[in-house]
Amino acid sequence: MSWLDKIAGSQLLTYGVRKHNVPEGLWVKCDGCGSVLYRAELERTLEVCPKCSAHRPIPARARLNQLLDAEGREEIAKHLAPADPLKFKDSRKYTDRIKEAQADTDEKDALVVMRGRIMELPVVVSVFEFGFMGGSMGSVVGEKFVHGANAAFEAGLPYVCFSASGGARMQESLFSLMQMAKTSAALARLSDRGLPFISVLTHPTMGGVSASLAMLGDVIIAEPRALIGFAGPRVIEQTVRQKLPEGFQRAEFLLEHGAIDMIVDRRELREKIHRLLAMMTHWAPSPKA
């Protein structure tokens, strides 16, 4: 069992992790209700099951495509790639895991950052790539997140982040832990300048990512049923030796406990973020010439 399975259960690993092993079939089975769904329809519904509304995991670039206007996108800090400061090796070398994740996802690391527009409103957006080592946060993720925050800071733009992460990347140990402080400090600087930060928690947002940038949104949105928390459910179960309550650490549980502002269906996210940011930044569309 991989460490991701241990944190969040095997249902997470349903896309991209071995993309060359996943046949590009016409039909897909929903993990939520078991319905057999037509691939083309799922693309129209942004990978949300039309029968049960289960939100399927999506790659970072698919998310950006759903969100940003086609015109005027500009990727930020795209050349940053992981190093191996500790020369880390467990059952496998960290460098081998990196190479495999890069081949599987076509990304250099687990975060993609872009400047662009959401229904004309200019923003900077960061998106975690869960398929890259479980979206874990190491030095590159931290540095890229800060580049995004700095781009927003310099241009006076709002910042949006979609998190999907098992937490800090163990293979970089204390370097990873320090990314929690680093990303939080960059957000504090943004906040002091009066620029909004919207944090969108998608399945799953755990550990060091949850306990830093993800919980620091001026507005915190979650996708339905997303698993969100600091300690993983299995670890908690082992510690307290009792069964966890139904729906524990799910988005609905967090909303009920006052941890997040709202739960938004993926199909409505773009308009919702646009509307919130327009109010927060006093933005109005420029009159058509």
Added chain:
Amino acid sequence: MNLNYLDFEQPIADLQQKIEELRFATAGSEVNLTEEISRLQSKSEELTRRIFSQLNPWQVAQLARHPQRPYALDYIKTLFTEFEELHGDRHYMDDPAIVGGMARLDGRAVMVIGQQKGRDAKERVYRNFGMPMPEGYRKALRLMQMAERFNLPVITFIDTPGAFPGISAEERNQSEAIARNLFELSKLRTPVLATVTGEGGSGGALAIGVADHVMMLQHSIYSVISPEGCASILFKSASRASEAAEAMRMTAKDLYEFKLIDEIIPEPLGGAHRDYTTTMASVKNRLVANLERLRAQPMTKLLADRYQRLMSYGAYETKH
């Protein structure tokens, strides 16, 4: 097996026992064994020196968790005067795993905050083994912000296995509590000085660890996850914790070389717990010296330097 000694210290324990036996035999006897005792004593010291000069990371972790190691309240009560403990997060409860309050260091008023473990079974449970609840971080934040208001430097002592993995801690959003401290500490307008005295366990440690100067005691550890946690996830078995400790490079020496901490405070031979007086003197000395240096800096420089240090953390490459 002598329980005052760790397994890798057993040869020292054996020698010490021999010395004790000789001392006992000498008392009330005609035979003078003083020379033999002092010979064994210097042999024991030599042995200790040799064992401690080649500690592996797992052995360091055991020292960092030694049940007799000085805890936050030992430092607070020995190094400071007029300690006035302040309680509670003002919302839900007082968390005994984090203690804090105002005190004087060399006569100057400061705010001191630390994670506290328990010494005996009862206190260990009361302190939750030094694992804070969300309210602990929130109490710490309240005290830090009070320190900012009243122009008191903040001194923290880090010693925790990590945040508490419990249901109620999640219900009361420990993620947010930790994140908020990182956010606020990064811009707190007063000097912050952090010292890892034992275990620097993950987010629970970092929540009081964002500072202008971060020190570690020689035999303390600091990492993103416990060696046992790392072993059970990456090495497929918690029993391989020693390998995980090695791989994570969690000792003061390694972290200083990576420039992730700023200073190592040397411990007396055999570890901090073998000689409280010397340990306390070294820690006090470094606290006072660093505080003086930090206080002399203008606030804008202090904050700019703190921010730059945070931004400097990371190892990556540029690839086209």
